[in-house]
Amino acid sequence: DIQMTQSPSSLSASVGDRVTITCQASQDISNYLNWYQQKPGKAPKLLIYDASNLETGVPSRFSGSGSGTDFTFTISSLQPEDIATYYCQQYDNLPLFGQGTRLEIK
């Protein structure tokens, strides 16, 4: 079975900072990776699909990169409304989510 390792589990950053989250798959998943944002009490929101494609309507400060086993999610300039938990998800085989990264404002 594929395992997903997401890090860090929590992160504190200042408004305007560049923020990076990583996700590592235990085997090659090509580019079958999504990134989500989830705010309390809400369903997850798809931000990035196929590792690097920005979902329609999502601000361009969000980006994703990587393929194979190593993936990166970046917020280029953190905004107050970006406070949330972020998840990666592989869908090469049966879907599996990473453990999540809780992002806080410093």
Next chain:
Amino acid sequence: QVQLVQSGAEVKKPGASVKVSCKASGYTFTGYYMHWVRQAPGQGLEWMGRINPNSGGTNYAQKFQGRVTMTRDTSISTAYMELSRLRSDDTAVYYCAREGWGNWGQGTLVTVSS
């Protein structure tokens, strides 16, 4: 526009079963897999399984094999997830999500308590 509307919150006793519905609109229901994901309080997202609404074929996460049943009624564009032999650690918000992952239901809170 695509909409997934789930049934309301449930409170169940341990050992009981729960059936959550997800009514789809705004697209061809049989054209996309429907997934079910749950989230226990304060925890992460957990994929439970998926159903092909066209064929009725299912894939379940190993953890839920034998306890979960996913079905659909194409006449009313609705998918169902039934979880049996409920335990307290099944207390969670249950979501349906359409293949492509850009559309999610609003979530259904299932509370298991004696």
